[in-house]
């Protein structure tokens with residue numbers, strides 16, 4: 386059986402009307418205290434109608450782990466009501482909404498971070514500076530912050546959670562041997578480096594239950610020798626599959642380097658490699674801007690869903706074009 390972009394799919398218990406997903410896209414418009422503003426309500430509401438799912442931009446689970454000084458957060462109960470307005474704006478189109486929960490670790494914004502933490506005292510670059518290694522108690526504090534963020538996500542009316550374990554942020558820092566040189570139970574072999582992710586996931590599951598959709602965004606390569614590989618990630622994630630409802634496959638971000646060739650669909654081979662080892666849906670993303678390419682990926686069973694990002698920033702109707710027109714928009718991406 387092969388699928389097209391227009392076919393419905395389930396992410397766990399959640400029905401999506403089609404397989405096109407709005408990728409998380411930071412708006413850089415949060416207030417000093419990480420509250421969303423009217424822009425966010427309008428922005429997401431305007432783009433929600435045609436996609437099967439909206440994943441909200443990276444949302445900080447801790448005041449100490451914001452990715453940007455103008456991102457949004459979910460680290461106090463006061464954040465719930467304004468976030469609910471965004472969920473309502475998306476739901477007005479009968480489209481479900483996820484929040485992407487994140488902690489920046491060593492890539493937390495220096496402008497708004499009091500105490501920068503990471504698995505190990507290895508700086509991303511001079512701008513961010515050297516982080517403080519998390520103590521065992523500090524790890525438990527962050528895990529509790531994820532749990533509370535999950536609780537607030539449900540209270541704010543969202544339909545699911547995407548755990549941000551990609552792009553060099555805190556969970557990715559634990560996974561990769563390039564940023565995690567700990568000698569305790571959270572560092573060393575693959576199982577130990579995956580322990581933080583596992584405990585975050587289990588804490589979230591303990592809060593929301595198994596029926597609530599939880600997906601994971603990963604970087605399938607660090608683009609650097611000695612870094613995380615797709616093969617190692619597969620080994621790390623296989624024991625967690627029963628707790629996940631989809632895997633969203635991105636790449637890079639751990640180091641201040643760019644992939645040498647960012648061509649159309651450049652991350653699809655990573656999604657396809659992951660998909661071979663899992664039964665839950667896999668989401669492909671990255672320069673997939675035409676209907677024919679999206680459908681080919683689905684038909685060839687390289688992925689189960691397609692996420693689009695940048696085109697939706699400039700053209701709020703891009704999803705409609707992709708779903709209804711045969712490649713008339715290929716030059717607009």
Ligand SMILES: Cc1cc2nc3c(=O)[nH]c(=O)nc-3n(C[C@H](O)[C@H](O)[C@H](O)COP(=O)(O)O)c2cc1C
Pocket residue numbers: 408409410411412442443485549551552602635670671672673692693694695696
């Ligand atoms: C302005 C901008 C903001 C982004 N914000 C996030 C984010 O908050 N979380 C995340 O995981 N990825 C983020 N991304 C990455 C996108 O989700 C997506 O993976 C990337 O843009 C590739 O897809 P595309 O070629 O369709 O744009 C962002 C990308 C852009 C261009």
